[in-house]
Amino acid sequence: MAGPHPVGDPAPLDGLLPASAAVDATEREFSVYLHVPFCRVRCGYCDFNTYTATELRGVKQSDYASQAVLEVESAGRVLAQSGVPARPVSTVFFGGGTPTLLPVGDLTRMLHAVRDQWGFVPGAEVTTEANPDSVDAGYLQGLADAGFTRVSFGMQSAVPRVLATLERTHDPERVPLVVQWARDAGLDVSLDLIYGTPGETVADWRTSLEYAINQAPDHISTYSLIVEEGTKLARQIRRGDIAAIDDDTQAEFYELADELLGAAGFHWYEVSNWATDVSHESRHNLAYWRSHDWWGVGPGAHSHVGGVRWWNAKHPAAYAERVLAGHSPAVGRETLDAETREVERVLLLSRIRTGIPIASLTPHGRHEIAGLIADELVNARAAIGGNLELTLRGRLLADAVVRRVLPD
Incomplete structure (x- = not known):
């Protein structure tokens, strides 16, 4: 998980946690989130901690996997020295950015570092996000061979005009291809959709929902577009270039999603998430909602262990400097x-x-x-x-x- 930093206290250079983090730790699951902060282009609505090639200030994407592995190894030492009992990992999630901009070998190295550090519970869930235009059949097979079990495609919409407003670069016609390739590799499939894009109609949203349902994924997420201050989209709305969608229409979009997904055999298990059955619910996201423990690896990543929450340096250059020096990449934390x-x-x-x-x-x-x-x-x-x-x-x-x- 990587997002805006709250106000907190400075984090110690050694990253050690207070004794309270260890209390009842064995009653909570342990997950790992790995943030890959790279994108080909910056979408106008996005305020995630992501960087295009022109924003990296000399940082090389090719160096990133080694830096993330260093943090994983450091995390094992920090938890042990802080007295937090070692637990095998229940879920791993690669988010971004676009994790699949990295070679499959880099994602494999990062995943295997997690496995080597803590081990996995039987049947551990391992997911990566992917853009439909960032993978092919060989790449997806490589993920499955490395131990990934699930891929979440950022479909967002099936309507080219809506994708253009969001500045998404993929062709909707590629979605059936990547879903089939993932299926052929033995991966479970989730599709992410966004509703409430300026200019989107209820008919547009119906088209996207029906298109997603027709791909027969295991899981569908539907997120209401939130216009964040500081984004290109927020500036366009403020200037009056495009009009934001009102709350009543957003509610109509959500009700339509619930109707169509329910009729297609999906059940809601979280406000924005539907699955075909319990076995296809996102166990990683459920760990967040149930306040279990997770370690967030990478620039800007957030972590939570036993009521202690901390966050890493945001820029990849600052993150790299800290992990290469043997310091914790955490820059702030709070004990709840x-x-x-x-x-x-x-x-x-x-x-x-x-x-x-x-x-x-x-x-x-x-x-x-x-x-x-x-x-x-x-x-x-x-x-x-x-x-x-x-x-x-x-x-x-x-x-x-x-x-x-x-x-x-």
Whole structure:
């Protein structure tokens, strides 16, 4: 996971964690996220920590795998010296950027470094993101041979006009090819879609959903476009070059996704994610929503172990300088207090279908359940069974549900 840095304290050069990070560690799964911060072009909507060739200031993509391996090896030492029990890795996720801009051999080296450091649980999930125009059949077979189990293609839309607004470079007609190549290699397939692009119509969105469903993937993610300040798209909207889509239309897009995906045999298991069955849910993302432990490798990557959260230097040059010097690449961190951890627990668990055990809520939260049922935000049958589970209306208003459940 790599995103904007929160305000925190400076991280120590040795990266050692406080004793609290080890408490109950064996009750939590351990995952690894590897951030590959390279892209061919910068999409106008993107505010991720990514860099094109002209922005790298002398950093070579060809050196990156070796630097990431150094951090993995350092992570093993830091956890051991901090008294955090060693656990085999449950899930690995390569995100970006575009991880598949690197040669498959580089991704293999990074994955095997993780395996050699901690080992994998039986049936570990190993995913990489990929753009449809960044892989071919041979590359995907190479991933499968290296131990990858899953690939998540950034399809985003099947409508060329919408892709052009997003500045995505692939041809929608390539999506069936890469899905078939992934299938032939034995990889599970997820397709990522974005809705709410300026100028997108409900008919456009229906076209994209139906196109994605017709590829028969195992998993589909549908993310509402968030226009982030500082991006090219935000500037275009501010100047009036293109018009943002209003909240009511965004809700209509989401309701259409729920209708079509449900009819096609997909079940929602998190507000933005659908799978054909439980075995194809993203276990890596579920680890985030369930507040398990993960180590984030790479520039700008975030990590979380036992309520301690930290983040790495953002620019690849600054990251490389630190890991090559034998220092932790972390530049800041925070130790979450009990109140903050409880807020995050409720916020994250409320997003997944299995929801929150009502008995684990405060008296205030339990008192709110009847009202949430009356407002059709919470599933009454699930509540009778002891669980807070959002209805379709509740998913559209998830933040409001959380505000009502948490004490003032």
